[in-house]
Amino acid sequence: LDERALKRVVMEVVGRDAVLDDCAVLPVGDRFLVASTDMLHAGTDFPEGMTDWQVGWMSVAVTLSDIAAMGADPADILLAVGLDDPSRLRPILEGAKACCETYGARFAGGDLDSHRELTLVSSGIGFTQRPVRRAGSEVGDVIGIVGVPGRAQAALEGHTHYLQYLLTPCPRVEEGRVLAAAGASSMMDVSDGLVSSLFDMKEANSCGYEVFSAQIPTVQGIPPDAGLDLALRGGGDFGLLFTCRPEVLPLPIPDLYVIGRVIGEPVVKLDGRPVKILGYQHHWD
Amino acid sequence: LDERALKRVVMEVVGRDAVLDDCAVLPVGDRFLVASTDMLHAGTDFPEGMTDWQVGWMSVAVTLSDIAAMGADPADILLAVGLDDPSRLRPILEGAKACCETYGARFAGGDLDSHRELTLVSSGIGFTQRPVRRAGSEVGDVIGIVGVPGRAQAALEGHTHYLQYLLTPCPRVEEGRVLAAAGASSMMDVSDGLVSSLFDMKEANSCGYEVFSAQIPTVQGIPPDAGLDLALRGGGDFGLLFTCRPEVLPLPIPDLYVIGRVIGEPVVKLDGRPVKILGYQHHWD
DSSP states (O other), rough: OHHHHHHHHHHHHHHHHHHHSSEEEEEEETTEEEEEEEEHHHHHHSSOOHHHHHHHHHHHHHHHHHHTTTOEEEEEEEEEEEEEEEGGGGHHHHHHHHHHHHHEEEEEEEEEEOOOEEEEEEEEEEEEEOOOTTTOOTOEEEEESOOOOHHHHHHHHOOOGGGHHHHSOOHHHHHHHHHHHHHHEEEEEEOOHHHHHHHHHHHHHSEEEEGGGSSSSSOSSSHHHHHHHHHHOOOOOEEEEEEEEEOOOOOOOEEEEEEEEEEESEEEEEETEOOOOOOOOOOOO | HHHHEEEEEEEEHTTTTHHHHHEEEETTEEEEEEEEEEEEEEEHHHHHOOOOHHHHHHHHHHHHHHTTTTTOOEEEEEEEEEEEGGGGGHHHHHHHHHHHHHTOOOOEEEEEESSSSEEEEEEEEESSSSOOOOTTTTOEEEEEEOTTTTHHHHTTTGGGHHHHHHHHHOOOOOHHHHHHHOOOEEEEEOOOHHHHHHHHHHSSSSSSEOGGGSSOOOOOTTTTHHHHHHHOOOOOOOOOOEEEEEGGGOSTTTEEEEEEEEEEESSSEETTEEEOOOOOOOOOO
């Protein structure tokens, strides 16, 4: 069974919606509740040199990023901790708490267990008047991103100047809220890389996505070709990918870039040519 | 660091509330949202002989039991799956879905990752007009339980007649709702054993709990002494422990037993004598 086959199993048993959005959506009164869960573990998710405080921060940030990608305000975060070493608990919880407090969420509880491999699962809920899903792109919309993609990957590949993007990633909570209120037609976070995310968008819509290399911002201090490569395939950034009618822009978001447009043909194109899927693909969310 | 020390760390960083209740509670409009998360993994939580379907069922049932213990209606369940073997995914999800559907919850999504040791974390939310917390017991209240305690433990110790209680435990969702509506003053689930749960209740309140062996129902077909021992220390049952004013009873719950009374002295007593803590103590919830 490969990644695609597993995704098909999830779709068949749990349903298409469980795979296609960053969060589950539930109407509550005159608002919508969004909910997400993310599993991280030592073997694959925490880069070497990450402190336990950063491990805690990261474990909450991934879920806040999913909530941000729906355009929602985070409310409560729960953290299940499978602990390999009791002395790690305090710094992990302190990092998790700091991330919650930074983004206005409440660290509301969790579960604690011993585990051979440190395993953290954060779950969170948020609320919004207008959830922005992955589905909803329309032909003629522009494609935008928030955040320069590839900085976390650059750090992973030795550009230590960008370590903060890898070790204490910042979920784009305020930006997601502004985009939702302004009328973004579709949105997701780009934690798995830009090209991979464009394919995820295509899967949730019946249209296609064309982006232009000249418009994609790249990491400073790295040769342009290498920078574009990082931007296209690099995961670990907590940016947002969104679409909207052209007239929705500009918006008061400093780190926002228009990188392309939604097209009728259901493909992902770079500079006019179809591209293959890149980046890592290990998440079902 | 022992279990108590870890709990103290959680209390200090996350706060007392994170430790003292089965769920976090958040006011939403004229209702209350409750939220819980539970981590289970192969090494300690899934008895030998448990099928993958039952693993999936169990992983959802633990969270539904926490929601039930607040007197809430379950709404959405998310499941994070750390998968050791891809072929296990379908039966695990099918068991999880069956448990959701049985109790009126929606299986709304999750996360999927590979993991050396099968690890499942379910998170869930529910709603209630009147959340029943662990704190709230008053001197003069009666102590009641829903469900005969010790059946899961009996199965673990070879009484195969009771395997269903171990392998497909039933969260007491309807009973929790009835108890909350009737005015239960405090409540929790007894998944960690009756005596252990009475100590948890004591920790959340300023009063004490006296129970009487003659009133504690025991597993049929087992000598009374052994049955009482199972009832007191056995974990894995998804019963409810609650307190209420005597006049709240009787209630239309067939499996409900009055086993004692709330006393002023902050101790746990059995037949008039203080008891020591028993059962397993590995959960922070």
